[in-house]
Amino acid sequence: MSGPRVALFPTCLTDTAFPETGKAMVRLLERLGCDVDFPLDQTCCGQMHFNTGYAELARPMARAYADVFDGYDYVVAPSGSCAGMVREIHPTLCPTSPAVERTYELSEFLVDVLGVVDVGAHFPHRVTYHPTCHSLRMLGVGDKPLSLLRAVSGLELVPLPQAEQCCGFGGTFALKNAETSTAMLADKMRCVQDTGAQVVTAGDNSCLMQIGGGLSRLQAGVRPVHLAEILASTQEEPWVATP
Amino acid sequence: MGRNPVTWLGSPTFPDAARRSLGDTQLRGNLRKATTTIRGKRESAVAELDDWEQLRRAGEAVKDDVLANLDTYLERLEAAVSERGGVVHWARDAEEANRIVLDLVRQEDADEVVKVKSMATAEIGLNEALADGGVDAIETDLAEVIVQLGEDRPSHILVPAIHRNRAEIKEIFAQMPDPPDSDDPRALAEAARKYLRRKFLSAKVAISGANFGVADTGSIVVVESEGNGRMCLTLPETLITVMGVEKVLPRWQDLEVFLQLLPRSSTAERMNPYTSIWSGVTPGDGPQKFHLVLLDNGRTSTLADEVGRQALRCIRCSACLNVCPVYERTGGQAYGSVYPGPIGAILAPQLAGDLHDEQAASLPYASSLCGACYEVCPVRINIPEVLTHLRAEVVEAKGKRTPEAMAMSAAAWVFGSRRRYEAAQKAGSLTRLLARGGNLSSLPWPGSKWTDTRDAPVVPKESFRTWWRRNRG
Numbered sequence: 001m002s003g004p005r006v007a008l009f010p011t012c013l014t015d016t017a018f019p020e021t022g023k024a025m026v027r028l029l030e031r032l033g034c035d036v037d038f039p040l041d042q043t044c045c046g047q048m049h050f051n052t053g054y055a056e057l058a059r060p061m062a063r064a065y066a067d068v069f070d071g072y073d074y075v076v077a078p079s080g081s082c083a084g085m086v087r088e089i090h091p092t093l094c095p096t097s098p099a100v101e102r103t104y105e106l107s108e109f110l111v112d113v114l115g116v117v118d119v120g121a122h123f124p125h126r127v128t129y130h131p132t133c134h135s136l137r138m139l140g141v142g143d144k145p146l147s148l149l150r151a152v153s154g155l156e157l158v159p160l161p162q163a164e165q166c167c168g169f170g171g172t173f174a175l176k177n178a179e180t181s182t183a184m185l186a187d188k189m190r191c192v193q194d195t196g197a198q199v200v201t202a203g204d205n206s207c208l209m210q211i212g213g214g215l216s217r218l219q220a221g222v223r224p225v226h227l228a229e230i231l232a233s234t235q236e237e238p239w240v241a242t243p
Numbered sequence: 244m245g246r247n248p249v250t251w252l253g254s255p256t257f258p259d260a261a262r263r264s265l266g267d268t269q270l271r272g273n274l275r276k277a278t279t280t281i282r283g284k285r286e287s288a289v290a291e292l293d294d295w296e297q298l299r300r301a302g303e304a305v306k307d308d309v310l311a312n313l314d315t316y317l318e319r320l321e322a323a324v325s326e327r328g329g330v331v332h333w334a335r336d337a338e339e340a341n342r343i344v345l346d347l348v349r350q351e352d353a354d355e356v357v358k359v360k361s362m363a364t365a366e367i368g369l370n371e372a373l374a375d376g377g378v379d380a381i382e383t384d385l386a387e388v389i390v391q392l393g394e395d396r397p398s399h400i401l402v403p404a405i406h407r408n409r410a411e412i413k414e415i416f417a418q419m420p421d422p423p424d425s426d427d428p429r430a431l432a433e434a435a436r437k438y439l440r441r442k443f444l445s446a447k448v449a450i451s452g453a454n455f456g457v458a459d460t461g462s463i464v465v466v467e468s469e470g471n472g473r474m475c476l477t478l479p480e481t482l483i484t485v486m487g488v489e490k491v492l493p494r495w496q497d498l499e500v501f502l503q504l505l506p507r508s509s510t511a512e513r514m515n516p517y518t519s520i521w522s523g524v525t526p527g528d529g530p531q532k533f534h535l536v537l538l539d540n541g542r543t544s545t546l547a548d549e550v551g552r553q554a555l556r557c558i559r560c561s562a563c564l565n566v567c568p569v570y571e572r573t574g575g576q577a578y579g580s581v582y583p584g585p586i587g588a589i590l591a592p593q594l595a596g597d598l599h600d601e602q603a604a605s606l607p608y609a610s611s612l613c614g615a616c617y618e619v620c621p622v623r624i625n626i627p628e629v630l631t632h633l634r635a636e637v638v639e640a641k642g643k644r645t646p647e648a649m650a651m652s653a654a655a656w657v658f659g660s661r662r663r664y665e666a667a668q669k670a671g672s673l674t675r676l677l678a679r680g681g682n683l684s685s686l687p688w689p690g691s692k693w694t695d696t697r698d699a700p701v702v703p704k705e706s707f708r709t710w711w712r713r714n715r716g
Contacts, residue, residue, distance in 0.1 A: 012658070015707045016668050017700045022707035038711045043658040049651060051612060057655035064659075129297030137614035166568045172610025175611065175692040180261045182696040183572040184611070213697030216682055242703075 003033035004113075007072035007151045009103065011205070012044040014226075018205045020242055021078050024232035025106070029076065031232075032114055041068045046093075047085040052172045055093065062086075062093040070243055074113060077109035078228045079103045079204045080135025088138055093152045098164060106228055107144040109204060117147050122235045124154035128197035129227075130188070130211065132221040133166050145203055145227055158195040162187070169210035185214045192222055245338045247541055251396065251593045254579030256605035261573040270398075272572045277405055278571045279566075282582065284511035285562060285619070290515070292503070301625040306556035309491055316491045318459040318539060323456045323461025324348070326522020329533040334485075335523040336540050341372035344483055347534055347587035348378050349479050353448045355500050359465060359472040361452025362400060362559050363538055365487045365581040366594070369450070370424060380450065381442045383471035384436055389415055398583065400561040400576030401509050406574055439471060449475035449530070453486035454558070455501060456535070459494050459542045462522040463535065466505060466515045489555040489613060491544075491578035501558060504621035508560035541594035547688040550632040554590045561586075563616035563626060569609055585616035589629040598633070598640040607633035655661045669715045 006029055010022040022038075029036045045065055046058030052242055065086060069075045077083045081107040090100050135141045147156050148200060168174065168184025190198045190213055200215070200222055202208050212224030223241065233239035246252065254260065264270055289295050309316055321331040334340035348356055356373070357638060358364065358380050370380040370391075384393040388396050389404035393415040395402030404412070409426040415426055416423050416434050420441075423434035455464040463484055465472050492498065506515040524533050543589065546552050564570045564584030575583030577601050580591035588610055592603040607630050616626040638648065657663045677683055683699040685691070705713075 010707050011267065016671060017702050017706035017715055019703060019705060019710055023710060026379035026711075038708065038715070040708060041661050041666045043661065046658075049655060051631055052636070052647075052651065053607075053631070053636075054648075054651045054655070055255075055631070055635045057651055061655070061658055070283070083669055133611070133613035133615075137618055164615075166611050166613035166615070168568070168611060170613070173608070173611045176464045177258050177261060178695065179258070179265055180569055180609075181611070184264050184568050185697070209700055210697065213693070213699060216698040217684065222377070 003035050004073040006034040006036050007099075008036060008038045009042060009045075009067050009069065009075050009077040010038075010080070011077055011079045013209075014078055014205050017209070018226065021139045021205055021226040021228050024226070024229040025076070025078055026239070027121065028228060028232040029091050032110070032116060032119060034114075037072070037235050039068050039091045045082045045085045045090075047082055047089075048171055050085065057204075059093045062090040062096070066089065066094070066097040066100055069103070070097040072099060073102065074109065075099055075105060076109045077103065078106050078226055079206070080132050080139050080141060081206060082083055082139035083108075084134040105139055105141060105203060106231075107141050108133070108139065108150055110148060110231075111144040118151035119231050121152040121231045121233055122154050123152050123233045123239060125157060125199050126156045127199045127201055127230065128158045128160045128195040128201040129163070129193060130160055130167060130192070130200060130207065131163055132202050132207045135203045137163060141203070148227070148231060149201070155230070158185070158197050159191040160195055161191045163191075167207050167210050171206070174210060181210075182214075185210055189205045189214050189218070189220065193220060197222060199223050199230075201225050201227050201230055202226050227231065245336075247595045248337050249366050249582070249589050250543065250580045250600070250603055254602050256602050256694065257579070257607065257609040258580060260577035261609070264573045265575045267406075267574070271572065273406055273408065274574055276572050277402070278566070281511060283566045283595060285508065285565065288507040288511040288513065292507070294385040298504055298716050299621055299623050300501055302504050302558075302621055303556060305492065305497050305500060306489075306622050308493065310489065310552055310555055313488060313491070313546065314699055316493055317330050317488055320456050320461060321537075323458065324523055324533075324535050325461075327461050329461065329523040329535055332534060332536045334536050334538050334540070336438070337367035338539065340367050340485060340536055340538050341369055344369060344371055344485065344535055345376040345378065347481070347483055348373065348448050349376070351448050351532075353378065353446075353481075355381060355442075355446060356448040356450050357378045357381050357383050357446040357475045357479065358387075359449065359451035359475045360387050360487065361450070362581060363487050364450060365397065365488060365539065367485070367540060368486075369485065381446070383431070383439050383442065383475060385469060385471070388435055388439070392416065392418060396576055397562060397581060400559055400582065400586075401585070402561075406576070439474075441473040443471075443478050446479045448481045448483065449479040450483045451476060451488050452484065453484050454500060454505065456486050456491045457498065458491050458493050460522055462495070462520050464498065464521045467503070467517045467519075468510060468515055468516055473517050473519055476521065477529045479530055480530040481534075483534045483536065484635055485536045485538055486542075488542050505558050508562040508619065508621040532652050537644035541596050544596055545593040548593070551589070551593050553624050554586065554593060554629055556591065556624055557586050558622060560621055562619040562621065566615040567610075568613060568615065569611065573609075578609065580606075585610060585626045588626070589624075589626055590635060592633060598637050604637045604640065607637060668702075668708075669707045672706070674699075674706050675701045675704065
């Protein structure tokens, strides 16, 4: 069987700091019949630059993205934020290739393109889901991630109160307005802890880095796990916590 | 030309002001309660209409037409108002508008005027200018009374005293001739009513803003909740209205769109309690002298910016404030302007027109770009888009020599080649040596801005790409 030719765009953050998410993407997409590739010339989509006011510096990165991913059937990212940057912002920065329009956030790709909701995953933990702002409002993924999670065997999904409130990450906002970012994070952590979940998941490692970084500082005993890692986990090859 | 008073002189930058506000437990509690409540109510009020999205698009389209043909509609408005017995004045900036109003008040020999709640007059600092000219401007909206008597500044567009509690209001009202005997809301309202009645009955001149001005008919519209506006707009002999030029609407029928969009977005009501509409002067009924001051104050220069101009669609509903996670925590005063919250972050710096000013330049960064504001805006202002656009202007104004600009250039250089990027990944993974017990809790500046309150991820020895190359390459 030859499935669609899918290029992974794990994003620079995941590539560098959260490789387990990238590996999970490979496992998951291959299990679902995709022909997965990772074009090594990719670096960064330019979001940090663009959002901080350096659109001019982001422009060459947008151009490079269009070149690197040209020719694949689809590009899939474990990030609503970076997929949003590519699909919504890149066309405003430079002429783009079809790869830009065919860039998807993971849950969109699974539900809309592959047409699957039950990906055959097994994850026996109590989980709460934080809908990240850009996946929710820029891409409009709606409840796709939740439908995917509901189909995971063994997973107990607990609703997150005030789920749609921003976690306070916001890229360089977290540094430039660190105190306000922390105040937003404090409320998010309270909501996460109120659920009694062992795991908080989301479609963006950037937001999980914020929420997880706060929870870890408080020794809260709640672990951030990217959606891709949950969906990749099976009875035979279960998710294992990295230290 | 003086300094534009739309941002308050001497205000600290947003991060500094926010730091102070975040520690104010009263403010935090009030804002959490108020914004959570109004958010829910707005959502229900909007859900009642099947055609809400079409209404938003209609609002956007009408406003875009206004902005594209502003000169035509304003001249039409001027002609219609003049024909119906009103006098139209044009004010380039705050100073000019304030002088026009002060002269008009003096012509009536008045040393006290009553005021309808108005963002335009707050923006130009009219009350202070009138005071300098020996005229007392008396605010009559309850929350504005609280702000004015408390010698305070507003913290919300619609509910300017949102940061105050009952006990504080009772203290502030103690200076009234008939002060309240308790902090019961009914007692506070009764005290305000007695204080205001005397003012309404004695004032010869009233000053208002305008929610809308209809070009075809010369009709000015003010919407409000308390009836104080109606008193001001009908009792005094002379009425002076200060209206931002972007408030003009082409046709009477356009009100159909905005009188649905505005109340549901601002107070979550189907219809606001009082809608006052007047066209020039009606002999024997209401004010016999009517002056309309059309205010520019940075609007035409904002209009020249193709991306930024959408901020001029704003109808001052404050829905964006109520959903903003930043506003909810810092309150309005942190923005250092009468226009706080997401709309303030894009409107105030544009009207002020000087991004070299540190405070104004900090405002476009007062957002996590979560997009909640855009989602609720009744005229579909893409606030995140304008924020990033203004950030680019700030960066340009600051030049290439700031530490941030140099770091950003360096990062872009690294991302510009696979080889450099991979070398940087290897270097980055060395930070794992700083980790203790699997956590990275302390980084040097500027990483300390992160690790002051959050652990940082420990960058593993093997990146994803190294793993890929090892296994699939």
